[in-house]
Each structure stands twice: as structure tokens, then as C-alpha cells.
Amino acid sequence: MNNNNVYKNLYLKAGRILLPVAIVAAVLCTLLLTPLDMDETIRAVAAVDLQTLFLVLVLSLVNYAFRFWRWTMFLGGRDAPVPVGRHLAIYVAGFALTATPGKAGETMRSLYLRPFGISSSKSLAAFYAERLLDLIVISALAMLLVTHSDPVVRALGLIGAAIATGLLAMQYPRVTALIEGATAGWSPRGARLATVAAGFLRDVRAMMTPRIALSGTFLGLLAWAGEGLGTYLVVRSMGLDLDLSLAIGIYATAMIAGVLSFLPGGLGGTEVVMTTLLIYAGASAPVAVAATVVVRLATLWFAVALGLGAWLGLEATRGLRAHE
Numbered sequence: 001m002n003n004n005n006v007y008k009n010l011y012l013k014a015g016r017i018l019l020p021v022a023i024v025a026a027v028l029c030t031l032l033l034t035p036l037d038m039d040e041t042i043r044a045v046a047a048v049d050l051q052t053l054f055l056v057l058v059l060s061l062v063n064y065a066f067r068f069w070r071w072t073m074f075l076g077g078r079d080a081p082v083p084v085g086r087h088l089a090i091y092v093a094g095f096a097l098t099a100t101p102g103k104a105g106e107t108m109r110s111l112y113l114r115p116f117g118i119s120s121s122k123s124l125a126a127f128y129a130e131r132l133l134d135l136i137v138i139s140a141l142a143m144l145l146v147t148h149s150d151p152v153v154r155a156l157g158l159i160g161a162a163i164a165t166g167l168l169a170m171q172y173p174r175v176t177a178l179i180e181g182a183t184a185g186w187s188p189r190g191a192r193l194a195t196v197a198a199g200f201l202r203d204v205r206a207m208m209t210p211r212i213a214l215s216g217t218f219l220g221l222l223a224w225a226g227e228g229l230g231t232y233l234v235v236r237s238m239g240l241d242l243d244l245s246l247a248i249g250i251y252a253t254a255m256i257a258g259v260l261s262f263l264p265g266g267l268g269g270t271e272v273v274m275t276t277l278l279i280y281a282g283a284s285a286p287v288a289v290a291a292t293v294v295v296r297l298a299t300l301w302f303a304v305a306l307g308l309g310a311w312l313g314l315e316a317t318r319g320l321r322a323h324e
Helices: 003-033 038-046 050-074 084-097 101-116 120-147 151-169 173-181 188-207 210-237 244-261 269-280 285-323
Strands: none
Touching: 038 285, 050 084, 050 120, 050 210, 050 285, 084 101, 084 285, 101 120, 120 188, 120 210, 120 244, 210 244, 210 285, 244 269, 269 285
């Protein structure tokens, strides 16, 4: 297979997945922007200077770096059989499909890790562990809203606390036993799904030793708080006087809403909740929408762009090796 065919096939694969997501994003942006004062929205976007935008993008890169560090811990750390540079490219390539429901498209990393002796079951367990810790950490960051006096905002923080508590409870062996024991009267398909779920929980517990669980949680807090700090920098540059803790809490709550929406990349749920909470915090509708658009471009879509570049490089390298 020559290089042109390698690139063509990659673009076709990415297009089939990302085109519907891009259409959904375009429709949502149109719905958000249509009733607004576009001049004020554009002025709010223009208020974000290049230095602030650069810092926000750097914070996103820090997020990816900490999450990659945690990912390698799940797969053996320095003992992992994959060269660090190659492993980083494989991890970042997964971001190309991060705009899929539950980020499930990121499991494509398994295809590139298998030649290095890492089984699909192990890499999928690492993916599950990563998503689990992310949800726990983001839910914990959403609890920052509890520190604010408004009852509605505090209620959202308590919801984050409830989600984090529930996810932690799922890791106890007794919960796994309950899942398996409850399948007696289920249909064969339901019983199989419950067995698979219980197996994943066991794999994740085996992978997350106390040291890795604590280190992974700490790295996750740094990673996602960094993107929350990016949100704070964006809204402050637009003239909104917002506390750092409130900005991080709003970002985290919006991320949870995106996860619970089960839509690709959280599209729709994340944007609506972030915009609504920013308006509730005192922003005008055009400023809230502008801040949401800038934050999502600097986080979700920045990651997708980096992922596509890494994926293209991996496919090109594989194509060259096959050609040789």
C-alpha cells in the first residue's frame, strides 16, 4: 500500500466518524448563536488576547501530559513494553475519536498497543480505569460549587459529591458479588453483560493498587483543575468577575452533564450547562456563549486536532513499514 492510499484510508475512517459529530456541533452552534447579539458575542471572543489563549492551550497540553502519565502507570509504568515516544503518539491518537459517546472511540489505542504485547483486555481495563478516575475527579471538582451560598449552585455541587461517592462504592468487591448474584433471573444477554461488567470491575481493582489509585487521582485532579483554570482565564479576559473555585466548579459540572447526555463528546449537554451556569454567575448571554465556544475549542477540539495529527503519523509509519 503506497503512502497516498494510507492517507486516503485514514481520512475516510476519520471522516465517517467525525463528519456526523461536526454536523451536530454546527447545528448546536447555530442554535446557540442565532438569538444572540452577534456583535457582542464577537467582541467577547476578540477580548481573549493571544497570551491568554496560549496559556489556556498550554493548560490543555498539561492536562494531556498528566493523563498520559497516569495511563502509563496503569500499563506498567517504565516496565511497559512500548517506547515512550511511540506510546505517547498512540495515546494522543485516541483523542481523534474523543468526540464519541463516552469517549469510547479512544479504545482504538488497543489496536496499536497489541503488537507490543499489551492485550486488548488489559488496554480496555486501563481505559475503563481512566474513565472511572476522571469521573470521580471531575465530580469531586464539581463539589467546589458547594462552597457558594446560592442554593441552586450548592445543589449541583452535592450532585457531584453523590456521583463521586457512587463510583467509589462500585469498586468494593461486595458490589461486584452483588452484580453477579443479581443475574439469576435475568435474560442470557443481560446476564452476560453483568458478567462482563463484574469482570471489568475486577480487572480495574487489580490494576489500581492503592499507590496507583492515589497517584492517578492526584494526577487527574491536576489535569482537570488545569482546564478549569483555563476556563477561569477565558471568562476573566471577557470581563466577568468570577472566583477561581466557581469557574472550576462550572467547568466540572458541565463536563459531567456532557457525560450524562451520552452524546458524542458531550456535545450539547456540556455547552448548554456551561452557558447556563455562566449566565447564572452574572455573564450576559453573548459573553456566556462566547466563553463556552472558546473553552470547548481550546479543550475538546484542540484534543481532536492533536489526535488526528498523531493518528495520521501512526498510520503513515505503519504504511511505510508495510511498503518496506
